[in-house]
Amino acid sequence: MAPGTATVAYDPRFGAGRVSLDLLATAHPCERFVSVEVLCAWIGESGLVPPHTPLGHADASWVTGFREVRAFLDQLVRGALAGPAPRPSYDRVLERVNDVARAAPPAPRAVRGGDGTLVRRLERPPACAELLGALARDALELLTDPVARAGLRECEGDNCPLVYLDTSRGRRRRWCSSEVCGNRERVARHRRRAALTRT
Secondary structure, three states, X not given: OOOOOOOOOOOOOOOOOOHHHHHHXXXXXXXXXXXXXXXXXXXXXXXXXXXXXXXXXXXXXXXXXXXXXXXXXXXXXXXXXXXXXXXXXXXXXXXXXXXHHOOOOOOEEEEEOOOOOEEEEEOOOOXXXXXXXXXXXXXXXXXHOHHHHHOEEEOOXXXXXXXXXXXXXXXXXXXXXXXXXXXXXXXXXXXXXXXXXXX
């Protein structure tokens, strides 16, 4: 990480149901990966690596790589939502994601923590390609599982393009986040009702 790099604080969202879908949320409503520091914080919070995994070796190429893979995954997911119509551009993106997925994920190991319980650590600091491979594999597993794929939903919130995995009872979830888009919808509905009663 470059010393003195200014970062934009934001509250990352991890409610999409899969880490590959959580990655897509980092582009809305604006670009979230504005620095290596922000990207590394997201990697740590996403569960891609165990807590306290050193990521000091990350550089600006990681930001570029994560943004690029995010764009590929977005195209795959949106293509899955649109249906099975064959498209050459979709096939090219699929091949690129398959290539990224070939990288083996970081090797985990169990070690004793301070209190004697087993905790997960990595054999060594992860390479960017390994983390991108883990994200690509997650997306491929999601899109090739008919049951999981059937749970893909696009948020019904106004101007919200986020996609999530609906695992709710009866599969009736409507928003990417009840606290964000759901709350906006409830407030807007309340204002419409209030406006009607005033007229």
